[in-house]
Amino acid sequence: MKKHIYKYDVIRIVLTVLVVIGHANYYNAGNAYGGIYIADQMSAAGIADTAFHGFAEQIKQLIYTFHMPAFFALSGTLFYSQVKNGRFSSVTEVVKNKISRLVVPFVLVYLFWNTPIKIISGYYSQSENIWKDILMQMLIPTNMYLWYLEALFFDFVLAYLLCKYAKKMWMINTTSFVVYLAVCFLERATVVTTLFGNPLRYLLWFVFGMNLNKYGKVAKNYLKRFEWGGGENCSLRCFGSLAIMD
Template identity: 30%
Template sequence: MTKQRLTWVDVTKGFLMILVVIGHFPGDLDYPLLQYIYWFHMPAFFVLSGLFFKPLSKDEPIRKAVKKRFMQLMVPYFFFLLVITCIRYILAFAYGNTDISWYMEDLSTLIIGGRYARGSYGVFWFTTVLFFTYLLFLLLTKYLNRFYQFLVLAICYIIAHIQSYYVIDIIGGSSAEAAQTIPILWNLDVTLITLVYFAIGYYAKDLFLHIRLPLWTVCTVSSLLVMRLAWIDQFDYHLSLKFIRYNHALLDLIIPFIFIITIFGIFQFITRFTPLKSLNFIEMQSITIMYMHISVDKQMNNFFDYDLVGYTVLCLGVSIIGSLVIKKFIPYGLFFIGDIRAKRPLLFKGKLFTT
């Protein structure tokens, strides 16, 4: 894979991370900006992950691949879960919260995670879903031939939409509240649909890595058209992976696809002429940005009033500083934010964690 392709991928991830931050703006966004973002930004992360998936041969042990992905994804998950929770509880206690039942109830929601983990933990669902999506696809490609892979993916997609129909149309009400009536650990039920997005990235790798102008043009025009229709209230489509809101089987493939092709194509073209180093730099700090930005806002909005631009700059800036501090000053900081090649604590040097 050429340097240019790697550049556009990193730049795209940096751009998508900015959208993640914008998507958690606590104020009111101009309608339907938030709707546009959620149409594609989370599916795009799964498609990108699928692009670089490497299947195992039949005689290759699965254990090593699982350990590696666990270290890259779940170690940062537990690290930031611990850090954020400790800070929250210290502040809560300092402000006079001595109700043990509150702490116990809060801990129970953090253990279940997924859609139950709100506030500062609003993004944590993504990591667990991505890890188990990878694990499932690893098993799928190792033990089943292509026909049965597609069959399983189709079944998963159908079940995902049956569940979403139940949540959105039968239970009804707020999608966030309705989704929480189905208590699934770590949002693992969402892997039913993310597995499909991941698979699309893998199976359509050549298409995504070499986006042709005719396809890009069609997808861009289509994207602009549906954006315009939504703007004038002629197109009512919503997508929220976290809260199981994917209740249109056809559009849940088409809408993310046309936007992903549009965005990927733009950055493939631009990075031919300029490396967009700022977006690449953001991607390098993306783990910390993802986990920290909501907590940054929750603390900073007690002292500052800011609009969307101020919020985005502040959350990105403080999170980036946090990332650099962790890497440079925290013992084993690089390891705790997913660098499996970095020096690791003694606990992670045993056979259980050796890759």
């Protein structure tokens, strides 16, 4: 029986809580297809922002510097473990598995939960073609929390293809890094798009998580060589002991 790694559950819970905190602080949420602009309504009514919201906004900005890359890295870590253990035998199997686990939930939640709430709340009140905007927001999910499922689906598939054809980790790392640089260049040179949640941008972090899985045990075993004690390497021994604590 495979050993369940509870620390990954803890990381997932912490990241999920941070996502909730970050998303609870929005006053404005909109894009080219619709939106809710509470801050603008407050300003028009002469209502000043609160000091607490200003503080919470700083916390949100801090969370946003790392929480989504961390989610993709965690997914990459777990996925690489599955690949090494022979969980998937073909890209078709990966696609089928991730469609049922990611794409189907995305479509159902978006159409039967997210969309009705937006319609009732007036999110599409300025829309000239509401169903077109609903469809376009599925394809280009700007400022729409479900984008993560779209991007993650494609990153699972891309990562499997890299593992199958690039094989060497340095080749996988190089490819993901070059892709990341290319995406950053295109975003600066053209209109920024988030087609399918922009999976190419987050592939780098997914692969980073794969590296943590591959080299984490190597680093841990190396640090185990250092023990508590005095001498010239005392600080290194102390650091090593702390680093391998679970």
